[in-house]
Amino acid sequence: MSKVSAGWLVERGVRREYNIWKGIKTRVTDPSSPHYDRYGGRGIQMCDRWLHGEGGQRPFECFLEDIARLPRLGPSLDRIDNDGHYEPSNVRWATAKEQSFNRHNNVLVTVCGKSQPLPQWCDELGLPYSRTYQRIAKGWPVAQALGLEGRSGVLVGRPRGRKDSGPRKPRAVTAAK
Secondary structure (H helix, E strand, O other), X not given: OOOOOHXXXXXXXXXXHHHHHHHXXXXXXXXXXXXXXXXXXHOOOEOHHHHHOEOOEOXXXXXXXXXXXXXXXXXXXXXXXXXXXXXXXXXXXXXXXXHHOOOOOOOEEEEOOEEEEHHHHHHHHOOXXXXXXXXXXXXXXXXXXXXXXXXXXXXXXXXXXXXXOOOOOOOOOOOOO
């Protein structure tokens, strides 16, 4: 099976998708990759179809067929289950902000029966992540740090808007209820 040529990629307008596929393959199969320990080293694999091809198709062609073209500039490929493999049922195109809510080191925070990562709570309520994280780290009840009443989930005050400065790096938090 022949390799994918640069001309083939340009002709089809899929150079970015190819670089994404190549990056995934390197992270999960090459122990000398600087990111191998977070992917292949954790047992994350790429499905055989994307790694070896199938039915006379090259591996990248299978990948492209399964994930479809990049919808627009900006999103990158995200694993839905962060501990799952790179395979058609476990990937999606996602923005950097969406991906920040799906990190393996995020801690789910539950308030009024709803669980989601702290960065997602902050985004949803228009709160600065760093201030909210610091309040929880200092022992504030989670609901209070989020500006919510613990029992009813009713907003204590109006959430203040914030300028969107992009995704914030989530940190592990042990939240007291």
